[in-house]
Amino acid sequence: MSELIRSRRAWLGAHPVVADALVSAFLTVSCLIEAAFQKSYGDLPGKHPDVVCGVLMSVVVMSLTLRRRMPVPVMAFTLAGNVLLTALGYVPTLGAGLACLVALYTVASHRGLGTSLPVGVLALVVYVVSLAVQGRTFWQSVSNTVLFAGAWLIGRSLRLRRAYLDELEARARRLEQAREADSRAARAEERSRIARELHDVVAHHVSVMTVQAGAARRILHRDPESVQDALSTIEQMGRTALGEMRRLVGVLRTEAEPARSELSPQPGVGDVNGLVEQLRETGLQVQLWIEGESRSLSPGVDLAAFRLVQEALTNTLKHAGPQARAWVRIQYADRQLEIEVEDDGRGLVAGLGRPGGGGNGHGLMGMRERVALYGGDLRIGPRSGGGFEVRARFPLEVP
Template sequence: MSELIRGRRAWLEAHPVTADAFMAVLLTVAYLAAVVLQGGNGAPGPDVFSVVLSGVALMSLTARRRMPVGVLAFVMAVCGTLTVMGYDVSAPAVAMLIAIYTVAAHRGMATSLPVGALTLMLFIGLLIAAGADFWPAVSNTVLFVGVWWLGRSLRLRRAYLNELEARARRLERAREADARAARTEERSRIARELHDVVAHHVSVMTVQAGAARRILERDPDAVRDALSTIEQMGRTALGEMRRLVGVLRTEAEPVRGELSPQPGVNDVGELVDHLRETGLQVQLWIEGESRNLSPGVDLAAFRLIQEALTNTLKHAGPQARAWVRIHYADRQLMVEVEDDGRGLAAGLGQNGSRGHGLVGMRERVALYGGDLRIGPRSGGGFEVRARFPLEV
């Protein structure tokens, strides 16, 4: 039953003219029924002129929300005409109260206040012209002002509710925009992680496959070792890809397999050993007292070294050498990766602005408030220098 009532109410709110016409018809029928009953009791009833004019005043309420000021003016004119001619104005007075309520409820203060004040003065004048006593005149005046105030209060309340709904819609859109931005940022982070992991492992696999092809006939044992390294790197790359892409899965699609911990600075030695197996000459120095790093800085430093050595492997040339230096200071962590190869002159500008890997380096270091320098090395080659501030 309540659903039926709410449905009909929503339909009437969507069709205001129909709702107003229905109300006007009900008021007119009630007025005509009162006239008939009054005549049936033997009391003198109004004549046809006053009945028709009062009925037209009530039916004019059909357009009260489309033309509230015009309807109010028409009803006041009917009230004035019937008052001057000595007829009863009960029905037009009801129409007038509804019309003044409509003006206050559907028009702004700039319109409703002067129209209401002017109508109030005319109303008081009609009361005086009709010879109303003092207290009935006061009560009717209070009723008039109360109806206007009720319409104004409901307008303010409706505006307040509309503002709340608009604010809720804006907040919902803002939350959706924040969610989209967060998803975009997460996808960018995953893309950088995938680039760092896959590019490194695929580069090692490519170098090993090329070396195996060249010595296939001469040294089968070395080929077997190279293929083992390729297999190991492939499995590692697949595991990293499953772990990273797994964050995009929903709860209904759980990640299968175990999640390995994120690599850190302590894993740089193993990384260097893998690269040495490809033929790249890499030396590693760790200076200062080792300390526990935050997970973010630990991962960022490892990925930076991994990307820098991968670039050395791909671009420095077959006879290049690389040096990795990790220095623990009291308030900062210094990471340096240098090589004496050809550098990235063919694909990198002086400021090191090209390449997704280099962009990822800059974003990782900037995320933790550090400094990064990427560029040619004095004496030839290329260097990457990064500083990560550490909490004391």
């Protein structure tokens, strides 16, 4: 039963004209019955309600059917109906007065202050004047003025409350949209970070594996022991790459998936020695200098510095040539961390500086993004005397 009532209320709310028509019809019938059985209107002068009065009153009250669609015209129509009844000499009728109050309430609740206030004042003046013409007393006029003011105030307060609720709903929608936009931006940033990590991991380890596989193929028949060492290095690099990829893919898993145990700490500057040793096993001659007093770095800067060295040495391995040498210098200064990676190979000729080459690829782009993220400076370009160089500076917080 309650569900049926709620559904009917919802339907009437979606069809306001039907709801207003039903209310108007009920008020009309009530006023006609009251006027038919009313034997006397006291000592007030004027004609008692008759058929003409009943018809006029019915038309005035039924005009409330359109009150929400045309509040001001309905207000004017009800006032005109009251003036006409007064001009015809009828005593005041309950239906016509009630129609004026409802129409005034509707104007105040559906129109702004610039419209509802002057309309309300004009309606009050016209109605009070009509009461005076009908011979009403001063206190009767005052009581009707209070009724008009009350109807206007109730309509105005309802409009303000509705506007307040609408603003709350709009603000909630804006906050929801902003939260969704922030969530999308966070997901996009996380995807970009994971893409950079995957590129760094895959590019480095696959490059080492490719070089080792090529060397093993060339000496397969001449030096089987060296081939075994190369295959061992390839296996180790493959396992390391799989572990790194498994760790990164684990970030994308839900909490319900048991991937937490597979996660390992992110690499940092302290792991550069191991990185250099891996590359030396491929035949690349790499020298490493760490200068200054080592200090604890923020996790982001620590990872960015390691990835920068890794990407620079990977590019050297891929593009510098078989006889190239590389130098890595990491210096801890008072307020910054300086990183220099140089080689004497032919990286620029091999494609790093040409459009479509590695210079515009994901690796160097990832370097720029990582350094810029922490407010650092990056210089990538040809080295004086031949080769290629990468120089970066990360600002450090002073304790």
